[in-house]
Amino acid sequence: MILITGGAGFIGSHMCVALAEAGHRFLILDNFSNSARDVVGRIGALVGRAPLVAEGDVRDEALLDRLLAEHPVEAAIHFAGLKAVGESVREPLRYYRENIDGALALVAALGRAGVRRLVFSSSATVYAPTPAMPLDETAPLRATNPYGWTKLMIEQMLHDVARSDPAWSIACLRYFNPVGAHESGTLGEEPQGVPNNLAPYVAQVAAGQRPRLQVFGGDYPTPDGTGVRDYIHVMDLAEGHIAALRHLAGHAGVHTFNLGTGRGTSVLDLVRSFEAASGRPVPYDIVPRREGDVGECWADPARARDVLGWTARRGIAQMCADAWRWQQHRATLPS
Ligand code: NAD
Ligand code: UFG
16 A cells, blocks of 8 residues: 555645556545645546545654554655745745655654655756756756755755665655646646646636736747746656656665656747647736746656656647646536
């Protein structure tokens, strides 16, 4: 059984489906601070059985000890945490406290229970800003905001833990830009309030919920002047975790992988793909750059391909089609 912290969230909910497809049982631990309780029923409908769920905080060590005593957990995937870059700049202590304490509590409880296999959700935000693309795992590291620092600090902590006890096998997976939704359209991203990220914002403009997209910057040194990112379908991302879990079963130590496609897509490319997938216009204005943004960020995913045997399979058209299906389905759900 796999313990999946934050299993009700955007990536975690898709991970549950991928785990079930790969024949794993799973236990969700989530405090529903950034997810809806009804997602559990939708995961259950896709996997054909009601998921095991513990409602609580990953920082609650007594709860973790109880769960690990009651269930035959072989490995954990740690998604739970806070993830909004701008909010982390405004509320740094909350980010350090929640993200670092959550990881510390989980690793300590796993260690006590004798479970030494862990997959950690890291981010491409740990790479120092550079115009040199693509980024491989050896690129220089430096965060530019408190959220990113929590990811880097947790990676460092995991290296130190594995050095202290060679029985640990840990994967740090650095995600590029996860987008899309489950192809059924019944799971997807559910941002609270105004979306910070491009893909859910575009989806809401296409649906008529927001009038226009603001494109942050049209003067980057990129082919059309707008920012270029490595968008990865959330189901490809989830399948990357399955490959990482398999690898950890036979390899001790810390293993770091980029999970990206290796392809860059501009803001305007994504807008056009979304218009094609939805059949709806996405009006936009080009406005000044957003502070802290880089012009380009895309992965060299060769290490995950060579070592894990994993490659992202789904392209931008499918990411947009699945996100649009979810956008329409979401409108039918009780709010
Ligand atoms: P999400 O907010 O949708 O999911 C996180 C889940 O964790 C939510 O269900 C939330 O309720 C839960 N949670 C938060 N704090 C908790 C706590 N203290 N105890 C228990 N549950 C808690 O986020 P996501 O997009 O699915 O991201 C998952 C992980 O991937 C995060 O660690 C995030 O930093 C990382 N990541 C995400 C992206 C992205 O663009 N989505 C990119 C890189 C890395
Ligand atoms: N953008 C717009 N308008 C918007 C939102 C975004 O033009 O309303 C642009 C951005 O300027 C950027 C691109 O769309 O060029 C993507 O922006 P996102 O906010 O969707 O994603 P980021 O690359 O800025 O950051 C995301 C996550 C971070 C994570 C990073 C790398 O939000 O947490 O990917 O994984 F660290």
